[in-house]
Amino acid sequence: MAIVLGPNRYGKAETRVVRVTKDGGTHRIKDVNVSVSLSGDMDVVHLTGDNAPVLPTDTQKNTVFAFAKKYNVGEIEEFALLLARHFVDSQPTVHHARVEIEEYSWDRIPVEDNPHLGLRDEQHSFVRNGSETRTCLVHSDGTGGEESVVSGLKDLVVLNSTGSEFHGYIKDEYTTLEETDDRILATAVTAQWRHRGTSSDWGRSYRRARTCLLEAFAETHSLSLQQTLYQMGRRVLNDRREICEVRMAMPNKHHFVVDLSPFGLDNPNEVFFAADRPYGLIEGSVLDDDAPRSPSAWK
Template identity: 75%
Template sequence: MAIVLGPNRYGKAETRVVRVVRDGGTHHIKDINVSSALSGDMEDVHLTGDNGNVLPTDTQKNTAYAFAKKYGVDQIEDFALLLARHYVDSQAPIRHARVEIEEYFWDRIPVSDGPHLGLREEQYSFVRSGREVRTCVVHYDQDEGATIVSGLKNLVVLNSTGSEFHGYVEDEFTTLKPTNDRILATEVSAQWRHRGEHGSFGRSYNEARQSLLEAFAETHSLSLQQTLYQMGRRVLNTRKEVCEVRMVMPNKHHFLVDLEPFGMDNPNEVFFAADRPYGLIEGSVLTDDAPAAGFAWN
C-alpha cells in the first residue's frame, strides 16, 4: 500500500483591513476581513520540509495591507481578484489562489454643530450597521482562469403571516401539528456565481439582495424550501450575469405560547422564539446553461 500526498493548500486567514479614504472633512470606510489560500507545487514542503516554494502566510497578510493602500478597496470582488491574480502570476510554483473576503457595513452618525446650527459639514463619525455581512470568494487558477462568487450572510428576515405547513409525512414519532398560519423566519446565507468578470459587482450585489428580500416577502409559503427556490429564481431572473444561487436557510422556529392556563386566548399574537434545535434548509437554483464551476465553491 502506497501513501501519497493529497490535495492541500495553505494561507493566511482573517486579515482585518480597515481602509479610510479622506475626502476633505468627509471620510469613507471600507472594513473587510481577507483570507487567502494558495496551492500548487507544494510536495517538497510536506514531504521533506523544503520551504523553497512557500510564500509565507505573513507575506500574504502584508500584501493585503499594501494592496489596500496602493489600489484602494472598492468592490470586494475586484479586490479579491486582484490579490488572487497577483499570487498566481508572480509566483511560478503557485498554480491556484483562493481569496475570501467579508465586508462589514458602517453607517454615518449625524452630528450637529450645536443647537439650531444644523449638521456639521465634516462627516467622520460612524456606527456599526446592523445589516448583513457581504461576502465573496474568488478562485484564480493558472489554467482555468477565475470563478467569482458573491454573497451575504446573517440576513435575518421574518414574515408574521403568509406561511403554512401541512401535508407532510407523519409516523409514530410525529407530534408537530399542521398549520395554515405561522411565523416564517430565517437567517439567510446566500452565494451567487457569476458567469464572468462583468465589472459591476456593486450594482449586482444590491439588486441580488433586493431580489432575495422581495421574493421572501411576496411568496405565500407552503414550505421554506418553496421560499428558497423562489428567492433563488428571482435573483436569476433579475441579474443575467448570475448563473447559480446557493442558499442555507435555518428555520428560526416561533412557537405559539399556550396562555389557556391563565385564562387567555392567544390568536397568533404571543410566541416563543426558539434558537435550537432548528430545521436547516439548503439548496441551489441555477440556469440550465450554467457553466461548470471548475472547482468547489469553498
C-alpha cells in the same frame, strides 16, 4: 500500500483590514476580513520540509495591507481578483489562489445629530449598522487563466408574521408537530451566487440580488421554507443575467404560539416563543440549466 500526498493548500486566514479614505473632512470606511489560500508546485514542502516554494503567510498578510493602501479596497470582488492574480502572477510555484472576503457595513452618523461636536463640515463618525455581512469568494489561476467569482451575503435575518403554512407532511409514531395554515416564517439567509464572468458592476449586482431575495421572501405565500428558498433563487436568476447559480442555507427560526389558556387568555397568533435550537436547516441551489458547471468555484 502506497502512501501519497493528496491535494493541499495553505495561506493566511482572516486578515482584518479597515481602510479609511479621506476626502477632506469627509471619510469613508471599508471594513473587511480577507482570507488567502495558495496551492501549486509545493509537494517538497510536505515531503521533505524544503520551504523554497513557500511564500510565507506573513507576506500574504502584508500584501493585503499594502494593496489596501496602493489600490484602495473598492468592491470586494475587484479587490479579491487583484490579490489572487498578484499571488499567481508573481510567484512561479503558486499556480492557484483562493481569496475569500467578508465585508462589514457601517453607517455614517449625521453631524446634525451631534451638535456638541462643533464640526458640522466634517463627516467622520460611524455606527455598525447590524445588517448582513457581504461576502465574496474568488478563484484564480492568474491573469489569462481560469477564474471564478462567487458573491453573496450571510446573516440576512428576515421574518414574515403571516402568509406561511406547513401541512401535509409525513406523520409516523414519533410525529407530534401539529399542522398549521398560519405561522411565523423567520430565517437568517446565507446566500451565494456565481457569476458567469469576472467583469461586472459588482456593487449594483449585489444590491439588485439582495433586493430580489427580499422581494421574493416577502411576496411568496409559503407552504414550506423549501418553496420559499426556490422562489428566492429563481427571482435572482430571472432578474440578473450575469448570475448563473444561487446557493442558499436557511435555518428555520421557529416561533411557537404560547398557550395562554391557563391564565384565561386566548392567543390568536399574537404571542410567540422564539426558540433558538434545535432548528430545521434548509439548503438548496437554483441554477440556470444552460450555465457551465463549476463545482470548484464554491470550494
